Amino acid sequence: MALIVTNSREMTDFQPKKDFFVGIDSDGCVFDAMEIKHKECFIPNTVNAWRLQTVSRYAREVHEFVNLYSKWRGLNRWRNIIRTMDLLRDHPGVKRCGFEVMRLDGIRGFVESGTKLSDAGLFSYMRTHFEPDLQIGVQWSSDVNAAIERIVHGMMPFAPVKPSFEALAPHADLACVSATRNVDLAREWTFAGILDDVELLCGQEVGNKEQILHLTAEGKYPKNHVLMMGDAPGDMEAAHATGALFFPINPGYEADSWDRFYSEGYKKFLEGTYACEYEAKLIREFESLLPEVPPWQK
């Protein structure tokens, strides 16, 4: 039975039961949730809120690049909407039709203000700042949340997830390490029938991924016995900052990555041959899928 972690004390107190530890991200790693969230929920509302109807085909292309297939995958929505609008303004298709993309000066000020980049943070920032794009941003973010609630549910994990968990179980303590809320994680992992496969479920309430790995696993297991699995550069940074190994779930090729994990990756991890060359090869491939320069600028 998984412990749904609600404070850092529970992570500090966690003691290893097995010889290995595997932290697993949820969205885009266990579930194909990044695709459905961005393509079905974000993009239609981005086009509508920021009045991009005329250039919707380019808005879709740029939004997908920034949020799914670039090094900015998985970053905060407010940072990424600025990046999306800036890249869109310079897109050759948008320039050709002379379309003017909004500048988002208000949102830019919010992101640079140091306020927490959440809906609540935005509301508090708006008590003293009045740029019109802030008001549009509130509506955009709330429409996106409503679309996610309406559309994203009942998802099953990638097929090799469950067998991988079962293969790891005799040797490793498993933990869900995610930036999603606990209540959503518990519901999604229960529906998918994988909640009881993990020892711990750690969502956004108890810290970021680096803090979670630091408190639950760092220093508690032998060297190279801690692994983090995820689909975004932030997952890799959290792993390496805490001395853990990283197994990438490649964006766009998630099921292939899980097949590779189930057929060879987890064995290499348990046998002690994962670190160095093998991990480096997987990371090179992962990074090549998350470029900085968009295809239309090449």
Ligand SMILES: [Mg+2]
């Ligand atoms: Mg993820």
